[in-house]
Amino acid sequence: MSLNEIKQSIKQKLASEFEAIELNSMLSMLIEHITGWNQVQQVVNKDTPITEAQIKAFDTSANELLKGRPIQYIIGKSWFLGNEFIVNENVLIPRPETEELVEWIVEYASIVDRPLSIIDIGTGSGCIPITLKNALPNCTVAGIDISTAALAVAKLNASKLNALVEWIEQDILMSASMPATYDIIVSNPPYIPTREITEMQDQVKDHEPAIALFVPDADPLIFYRVIARLGKQCLTMNGQLFFEIHYDQGKALLEMLNEMNYHAELRQDMYGKNRMIRASLKH
Ligand SMILES: C[S@@+](CC[C@H](N)C(=O)[O-])C[C@H]1O[C@@H](n2cnc3c(N)ncnc32)[C@H](O)[C@@H]1O
Known part of the structure; x- marks a missing residue:
């Protein structure tokens, strides 16, 4: 069987589940993962026969995709601001919205223009602190997570x-x-109220770690409140909180932070949704 033939057969198998653009992009990632051929080599090798072991790997992966397993977990990697991060089921797949939060921090740090001490709370794959450390090498950067398994992935990424x-x-x-x-202090904490589970894509709710996603319906701002409270003890003069937020929580969070004696500023993401907050203590 040639590469092209297996590609057509997987396309047929998955066509009803995915949009054509998404399917093509996933197939290209899968082919690179299994054969080691980049996009140009995939064109050059379209008629090249592939091995039995490779056919088996394609079959297994196509079945996993059909069951909703994200392509990033199948190939074991994802991209964040141009860098490749190792991911597995113990960490959230980094999102483009979070890239925008990191860009905001880099923009802020460039204006402040002195070595800063930064901590990321709920670090997952480590995409936030690792990207910040590489963009701002003079800064001291740390990452906290409750999950030993997530930290193991973050450490691998830091070393890579x-x-x-x-x-x-x-x-x-x-x-x-x-x-x-x-x-x-930066954080993209769990922020999805449990009641929203029914509206979520199966890919997310069935495969990404629940501990990374959900907060109790009765107290959806719990992480922000605890972090803002800790910030009062541990933020330096003019210290800043940077949060990624649920698009629906902007107003409630601004109110809560204001009551906690913070000035807070809300920003939208590329889709125009309230997605990020920067806050500093009022003097
Ligand atoms: C939404 S994910 C964010 C992961 C990563 N920072 C990113 O943006 O892709 C939230 C992270 O918070 C961690 N977490 C959940 N509860 C926590 C807690 N009580 N203390 C510390 N970390 C926690 C989860 O393990 C998960 O890695």
Whole structure:
């Protein structure tokens, strides 16, 4: 069987489940993962016969895609601001919205223009602190997560991308204090109220870690409140909180932060949805 033949057969199998553009992009990633051929080589090798082992790998992967397993978990990687990150079912797949949050922090740090101490709470794959450390090499950067398995992935990514980041295993909701003082606390914490589970794509709710996604319906802002409270103890003068938020929580979060004595600014993502907040303590 040639590469082209297996490609057509997978396309037929998955056509009813995915849009053509998404399917083509997933197929290209899958082919590169299984054969090692990049996009140009995939064209050059379209009539090249593929091995039995490769056919089996294509079949298994196509069945996994049909069951909703995200392509990023199948190939074991994802991209964040141009860098390749290792991912598995223990970490959230990095999202484009989070790239915008990191760009905002880099923009802010460039204006401040001095070495900053930064901590990321709920670090997952480590995409936020690793990208910040590589963009702002003079800054000291740390990442916290409750999950040992997520931190194992973050450490692999830090070593692959040569970023010196301190990793801390800690349950932020049970923390009375922070390990040090910080100029910036960043967090993309769990923020989806459990009741929204029924509206979510199966790919997300059945495959990404629940601990990364959900918060109790009765207290959806719990992570922001706890982090803002800790920020009062550990933010330096003019220290900043940067949060990714649920598009529906902007107003409630601004109110809560204001009541907690923070000035807060809301930003929209590329889709025009309220998605990010920057806040600093009022003097
Ligand atoms: C939405 S994910 C964000 C992952 C990554 N920062 C990103 O943006 O792709 C939230 C992360 O918070 C972590 N987390 C959940 N509860 C936590 C807690 N109580 N303390 C610390 N981290 C927690 C999860 O393990 C998960 O990695």
